[in-house]
Amino acid sequence: QLAALRADPGRLIPTAVEELMRYDTPLQLFERWVLDDIEIDGTTIPRGSELALLFGSANHDPAVFDRPGTLDIARRDNPHISFSAGIHYCIGAPLARIELAASLAALLRRAPKLRLAAEPRRKPNFVIRGFEELLVEV
Ligand code: HEM
Known part of the structure; x- marks a missing residue:
């Protein structure tokens, strides 16, 4: 996937940004409070409950994404919810998309030999997904 991205960054960076956000969702979980009793799939969730939304x-x-476990940086139909949905949809989403595309392009350009120097270590956190340590060689 990295080789494909390097070969055609102009075409693939926009879809790669969306796919990386989908595949390794940065904010895994957010909460909502139920304002009225609601039934979902035969289960009634009472007013006042606190829900965790698993983005x-x-x-x-698999009902939404073709081969969901596969990272496909050219994926076109990609209705991910990494910026949430509804009235709390991330107000910074357009800026985040610009920043991600620009930084990915700069990284590919300035570090053509970039590779992992060690197995990355993730943060032990199930809300904000990220790395404790990511060592690379440039
Ligand atoms: C990759 C980067 C980012 C991700 C993954 C992200 C993700 C999210 C998510 C999932 C929510 C919704 C939380 C919910 O459902 O209640 C949210 C809300 C929000 N985000 Fe972001 N965000 C990003 C970047 C940014 C940036 C760059 C800004 C500001 C410049 C920003 C400002 C906000 C604000 C103010 C809200 C609250 C919106 C509201 O509740 O009405 N975000 N973000």
Whole structure:
């Protein structure tokens, strides 16, 4: 996937940004409070309940995504919810998309031999997904 991205960054960076956000969802979980009793799939969730929305899980839903476990930086149909949905949809999403595309392009350009120097270590956190340590050689 990295080789494909390097070969055609102009075409693939926009879809790669969306796919990387889907595949390794940065904010895995967010909460909501139920304002009225609601039934979902035969289960009634009463008013006042606190719910965890699993964005990372929704982004791997096989009913929505073709081959959800595969990282495909050219994926076109990609309705991920990494920026949430509804009235709390991330107000910074357009800026985040510009920053991600620009930084990915700069990284590919300035570090043509970039590779992992050690197995990355993830943070032990199930809300914000990220790395404790990511050692690379340039
Ligand atoms: C990759 C980067 C980012 C990710 C993954 C992200 C993700 C999210 C998510 C999932 C929510 C919704 C939380 C919910 O459902 O209640 C959210 C809300 C929000 N984000 Fe972001 N965000 C990103 C970048 C940014 C940036 C760059 C800004 C500001 C410049 C920003 C500002 C906000 C604000 C103010 C809200 C609250 C919106 C509201 O509740 O009405 N975000 N973000």
